Amino acid sequence: MRLLYNFLKDMRLSSKSFYFYLEIGFTVIIIAVLLFVVPENFENNLSIYLHLDVDDALYGEIMGTLGDNSTDEITIVDSREALEEAMSENRSSVGLSIYRENNQTVYNFVLQGYEEEKFKNIIKTTVETAFANEMFGDTDNITVITLNQGVEKLSDRINMIPIILTMNVSFMGLFIIASYIFLDKEEGTIRALAVTPNRMWEYLLGKMGVLLVSGIISGFLLMAIMVGSKANYLHFSVLLITTSLFGSALGLFVSSFFDTMTKAMGWLFMIIIIFALAATSYFSPSFSPMIIKFLPSYPIMFAFREVLLNNPDINYIYMTALGFGVATIVLFIAANYRFRKTLTI
């Protein structure tokens, strides 16, 4: 019951504060940008640098094959050195060097180095099949690896939504809940609460409730306008609620190490920036170093992406939700424990 009173009081307080509208306002701005500025799809194809050291006949054949492949940007370079140089300037590119050695055609793939194994295989297989099968019929030493699942593609505009949900809904909460707590601390009202039978967890959970409300409003607003009835809102709600709670629990936990907003701000800011790095891997899966996969934002983005697909990986969505649900509980208990000792000093 007290939890409810805390929540209602905090709703009332925050509905009069700027922070409550920060997230929702941001969402509205983002929706406008998505609708009016961002094109449905933008060109972002993988560039291929090609170096050919073969006789004229083969050269002609290769060029002929490439002629009808207009989606990928292919640039012919003069030398192997030029190829590597071009690649170092364009990080979303791969290189292919074809030359003759010992009477055999050698296909030498040059990759950036941070591509995932899966991605390497895609490139290798695609190019190998394209070149070798069609042109030379020599398929003896080529292995074709079939991927586990067909990759469903989202429009570029819709593809941005998981990032917005992750950053604006799940992790904006870090900042906002910290502001709420420190505002109360400055006002001294935390001390007044601390001398009533009210419990710390009731206070903290009430605050998380407020964040959840603004998260749900922002999340549903974004989804309803951008995606409409196509998404599965059950999966979406489960994921939205768990990750939003996770964001605010993490915010509480981090805040519990500081006694003023100013001190906490730097760390919170850094955490959000680091979490945002996951977006780079989200957009170009070829860049997925281990360290980014360990960021909580990474699975959240991909789980939100699943929600948007026609055939979502239900297992992935719910495992992610479960994982973040458990993490939320752990963080909340830790934050509660720390705050009970430090918040009223």
Add this chain to the structure above:
Amino acid sequence: MITVKNLYHSYTKDDRYAVKNVTFEIEKGEVFGFLGPSGAGKSTTQGILTGLLQLQQGEVNVVGYDMRKPSREMFNKIGVSFEQSNVYNKLSALENLEFYKKLFDVPTLDPMFLLKIAGLDHVANKKTSEFSKGMKHRLTFVRSMLNNPEAWFLDEPTTGLDPAIASQIKDIIKEKNQAGTTVFLSTHNMYVADELCHRVAFIIDGEIKLVDSPRNLKLQYGEKLVGVEYKLGDELKKESFSLIDEMDRLKLNDIINNGNIELMHTKEATLEEIFIKVTGRGLQYNETSI
């Protein structure tokens, strides 16, 4: 009702103590005052007694609860008013009290009644951000009465208030005490301590120097003085005579016998004078108050 034994507290968790070896006991129905200058450790002691600061060393028992592991239930029985007012600025005075009222598991007083006591009933629905400092202070004060506390902790209850309001607050404290509430009162104002407290503790640099009733202190430390204005020829003379000093008494006797006295009044030592005598330091209060 409240027992404190060998209490130490250091904010820095080292040997720089804000409160040092503090021991005292408060009986049920008593008004117990902590009198001391700024930085003496009054608020720190109140903080520990009300669970805002963790008990580090010593034994503290408040309304039957061991403060080493205070139960939340305890807070149904105590009321705490703060040195600095702390109310929700975005809520009205009434909303503030309505919210706190719901947090208790015991019968509570009517918020409107409390606002009336505080002289805030005419601004009950005004946001407290529009309140003056004194108005917020009064709201903080009456909020601490919501649950009809058995033990009432008041940190500088009248500081910064105008004399009329301060005197109203003092009346409320007296009334509540007569109804049985035990009061722990911190102040650097000797008049408040003198007027309200059954016993006062002199605290300075975190240590209690003595505990006694204001009356006993005055009897023990106060020199009784008589101020006299008398005519000597055409000249009007003003002099103070100690009732203890032999020479003074003879002189006074002389003047009385000559019968030229215009005005005569007894002066008793103030708690502040006694405080200075005992601790060697003044109360150095800078905010004017009654």
